[in-house]
Amino acid sequence: MKRIGFFVSTLVLFTLVGCAPLGVKIGEEQDRGPDKPVDLSGVPDAEPRHEVRTSAGNRSPYTVLGKTYELMEDETGYREQGIASWYGQKFHGRKTSNGETYDMYAMTAAHKTLPIPCYVRVTNLENERQVIVRVNDRGPFHDRRIIDLSYAAAQRLGFAGQGTAQVEVEIIVPGEQAPVPLRDENAESTSDSEDAVAKDEPDASAFLQVGAFGSRAAAEAQQIRLSSLLDWPVVIHSNREIPVLHRVRIGPLETNQDVRSVREQLRKNDIEQTHIVHQ
Structure with missing residues (x-):
C-alpha cells in the first residue's frame, strides 16, 4: 500500500x-x-x-x-x-x-x-x-x-x-518615457507627467528625483555624475528613518521649461526614470 x-x-x-x-x-x-x-x-x-x-x-x-x-x-x-x-x-x-x-x-x-x-x-x-x-x-x-x-x-x-x-x-518599454506612477514619494506630490504640472511656475521646492539608494556612497557617485552633466544643483536628501534611504534630486526647478530641459539632458545620457517631488 x-x-x-x-x-x-x-x-x-x-x-x-x-x-x-x-x-x-x-x-x-x-x-x-x-x-x-x-x-x-x-x-x-x-x-x-x-x-x-x-x-x-x-x-x-x-x-x-x-x-x-x-x-x-x-x-x-x-x-x-x-x-x-x-x-x-x-x-x-x-x-x-x-x-x-x-x-x-x-x-x-x-x-x-x-x-x-x-x-x-x-x-x-x-x-x-x-x-x-x-x-x-x-x-x-x-x-x-x-x-x-x-x-x-x-x-x-x-x-x-x-x-x-x-x-x-x-x-x-525600452526607449520610451516611463509610465506615470500612481503614487509619488509624498502624498501631496505631483505625478511624473509633465502635463500634470498645471502651473507654468511650479513651487520653488520642486525637484526632479533620479534615484534612491541604500548606500550613501552610491548616492554621492550619482550626484557627482549628474553634476558633471547638468547646470542645475544636484542634492542628496536622506530620510531620518531606519533603513536610511538617500534620494538624489535635481533642483529646485522654477518652471515647467526647467523640468523639460533637465529631462532632455538626462535622456541624452540614457537616464529615463525621473519623477517630480516637493521637499
Whole structure:
C-alpha cells in the first residue's frame, strides 16, 4: 500500500510539473535568503533594453496546479497593484522559465502572464522604494500575489525580512518615457507627467528625483555624475528613518521649461526614470 501511495504521489507531481513551463516554481521546502547577512543596497537596477523574444518561457496558454494562464498579447500600459513575494536560495542556480540560470543576487523577477523577457518598475507602497527588474521567470502561483522578486530586489525594496509587501508593478518599454506612477514619494506630490504640472511656475521646492539608494556612497557617485552633466544643483536628501534611504534630486526647478530641459539632458545620457517631488 505504501508503494502504491508513493507511486501515485510521484505521478501527480510529475503531471503538475509536466504541464508547466521550464523553471516554474512549484512549492517545496520553505525558501530562505543567504546563509550569512549580505548588503545588496548597491546592486544596480536592471537596464531596460530591446531583446528578441523567443518561444522559451512564452508558451501560451500553460497550466500549473490545475489553473490555466494566457500571456498578455500587448503589455503596453500594464500597471497593477498587489502583493509581491520573493524567492531565494531554494531556486538559486536552477533554470528559470526561459532557460536562464536564476541568480538571487541579480535584479530579476517572475510573473505569470507578462511576456519574457520584459522590464518592470516595482514600487513598495509602504516605503516608496523603487527598483527596476527584468522578468525572466514564471510565478508566483499563489492567489493574490502578482510578482515574485529576486532576493536582491526584495532587499532593496525593504521587505526581504518580512516575505511579502504591497507593491505597484508597471511595465517599462525600452526607449520610451516611463509610465506615470500612481503614487509619488509624498502624498501631496505631483505625478511624473509633465502635463500634470498645471502651473507654468511650479513651487520653488520642486525637484526632479533620479534615484534612491541604500548606500550613501552610491548616492554621492550619482550626484557627482549628474553634476558633471547638468547646470542645475544636484542634492542628496536622506530620510531620518531606519533603513536610511538617500534620494538624489535635481533642483529646485522654477518652471515647467526647467523640468523639460533637465529631462532632455538626462535622456541624452540614457537616464529615463525621473519623477517630480516637493521637499
